[in-house]
Amino acid sequence: MSKLVTITSKFYDKSGRYVRNLKVKSRYQNSSRENLKKTDTDGLFVFQASPNRMVEILAKPPKASDYTVVKVINSSTLSSSEHPIKIQLPNTIEEYRQMNSTISQNGLVVTLFQVVDVHGKIMAHFPIQTRPKGKKSFERITDDQGRVEVLSSANRDIEFLALTSNDEFVLKRSLNSGNGTEKPILIQLDEPYEKFKSTSTLTLVDREGSNYVIEKTNIEMLIVATGKKKVYSISNGKLPLISMVGQRLQFTVLKPDGKPLDPVSYVAKRVKEEAVKLHLDVDIIEGTTEENKPNLDKRIDNDSEDIISLSFFKAVYGSRKLFSHRVMNGRSTQNTTPEEFVPELNKSLRKHNLKDKLMLCHFLAQIYHECDHFNTLIEYASGKDYDISNFPPSVCDVKNSRACRRRNQILAEGNTSFGDGPKYKGRGLIQLTWKSAYKKYKNYSGIDVVSNPELICDDLFHAVESSVWAFNIFKNADNLIYKGYPDLNSNYSDSHHLKVVESVSKRINGGNNGMLERKKLFIKILREVEKRNGFK
Known part of the structure; x- marks a missing residue:
């Protein structure tokens, strides 16, 4: 029998404060056996597990109807009371206490999902699809915590699909929305995050959609999550790129005179993305320009720049x-x-x-x-309800009546002449x-x-x-x-x-x-x- 390892975790809410007396539990993945406890006075949750096992840590914040998976770890991860595994809840404790039922007044319910890879890594900004059973799919992107909310009518059969490294969406979960969920339903992929390396070619285009082809164009790429930067130099208006699906990037193109254009964000949504266009806020047509004259002598009529197609x-x-x-x-x-x-x-x-x-x-x-x-x-x-002729001073003989309040509103809004109601x-x-x-x-x-x-x-x-x-x-x-x-x-x-x-x-x-x-x-x-x- 293998020797058990001790795991020390510490819970914080969204504000960064550690959480005392929080209902928590742990369990091996795909197991129904659970270790139920509360965090101590320092917000610590200490438990034991067999080594090299995938363990789910769950929490039940105030007003929650059930436990939510908040962390998936390998049990051999090193931790101690001085260096605990940090677990942050998505809301403050005050926000949890003010939460209502997942059923909204209009009858819609929220079903919450969270996507992790085969090793439990959170898949942030990752493409998924959801659909009412038998209906058209809608593509979505998970948030920073790998979560996505699906809005539907109560008791609606819904399906959840996730992207594979073959660029196909496969069905991962089919369920009834019921009255919605307060805890996320865990969706675990069959592959590690490293499998989702995206290859693409970014084509630079100006605001008119024409190719932006400038000799020795310098492009600065920022990896948003890490703050790391890299500079590329191209001459054909195309940038071959390798990035991770869901990885947030920001590109800043420098004009020939060295001045930066507005940064443009990019997130790969497929493993193989072809013909991706990066739209730049610049007036330029295909061709080259002199170094000290980055914009061609060409008047652009802004009426051609549609915001909505x-x-x-x-x-x-x-x-x-x-x-x-x-x-x-x-x-x-x-x-x-x-x-x-x-x-x-x-x-x-x-x-x-x-x-x-x-x-x-x-x-x-x-x-x-x-x-x-x-x-x-x-x-x-007709507008008669806005007309002073229908609300003479006598209506205010009964103060606070609807007619008196309406007369006062009509006067305050300037409809002082007979006929102003229909006119305005x-x-x-x-x-x-x-x-x-x-x-x-x-x-x-x-x-x-x-x-x-x-x-x-x-x-x-x-x-x-x-x-x-x-x-x-x-x-x-x-x-x-x-x-x-x-x-x-x-x-x-x-x-x-x-x-x-x-x-x-x-x-x-x-x-x-x-x-x-x-x-x-x-x-x-x-x-x-x-x-x-x-x-x-």
Whole structure:
């Protein structure tokens, strides 16, 4: 019988504080026998195991319904009370105590998975696929902890697939979502991380998509996880590259005069990636340039730089004509085609520099519901509920009544004349309502939509422009997004995204109207962005 080894681990929460009296246990992989304990006053969990065995360490934080695998180790890993194996929980203890059930108010549940390789190494930023059983797969990327959340209806049969070193996705788990999970379901690959070495060729292209071919182009590569840098020099606009699948890299291209272009991020998603394009924010066409003149004498019209492609728009929203409801009543914007709409959308997005991935995903999710699925640019209601003629002073004989509160709101929003209600009812993608809002848009745009409010639903540009302005400036929804995401370039869980959707929706709409649809559409848009690696 082999001699047992002692393993000493220490638990910390997200804030870095060690955790006392935490329910923990250990077990050999694929074994039902468990060693159940609590961490001591120093946050230590000490246990014994046979040498050279793969051991799962589990924890049950406050409010959790079951234990979660938080670490997979080889039992022969050296440790002591002075140098314990450090285990960090993904949340603070306070956050755990405030957590609710995995079932959301809209009926969606979260099934949490964690991916490790055959040796238990966490597979961060690793491509996987999930799907409702028998349906189309959606490709996803795990987060820094190798975790991924799958949103579905309760009691839905779902399947989880993982990438192999042969660049194939294989089924790893089939299960029913039930009421969701609070602990991650462990997905262990059949291969070690080292098998996922990716070979690719990066082709440099400018913002127009033309090849960026400059003699002796220097490129600095940064490995994000380690901070290590390496400089390459190429002359044909192509960079042969060997990296690990899921490894986060950042490339900075230097122009001939030595000035750096904006850094571009890259993560290999396949073992063999061919024809990968690295888009640079520079105006250049294929050819060479003089060393002291890195940009050619060529005027670039920014109108050609689409942020959202027609293909992306149709993939999310379909190909049907827009704003076709009878309330549009023969306006010039009625039955707009996607081919007509997308250029106007891009024009406003460029003007407001609205192109950050998460910011744009939230905007696109909001406008769809606000204009009734692109059916209308004008509010269906008559607007009488905004008109002072229907709320005379006598309604305030009963203070705090709904009618009295409405009268006070009407006066505060500037609808002081008879007929202002219908005149200043909702218009646009994110519908401007009240005379006060029309005045603010007039002051911003210089277009007299106060005298002619119909412009916002008759002119396609102003229908879009007023809504980008409303989202970023009038409603300040962008501030909520910045608060919700400390780093817009990082990966976040679906449940985190949905919390931000809730706050943005309430800021845009004032309540929970259409909340489920806004959430589902946000996730759909995000998946399409991840699939395409952008909005193109």
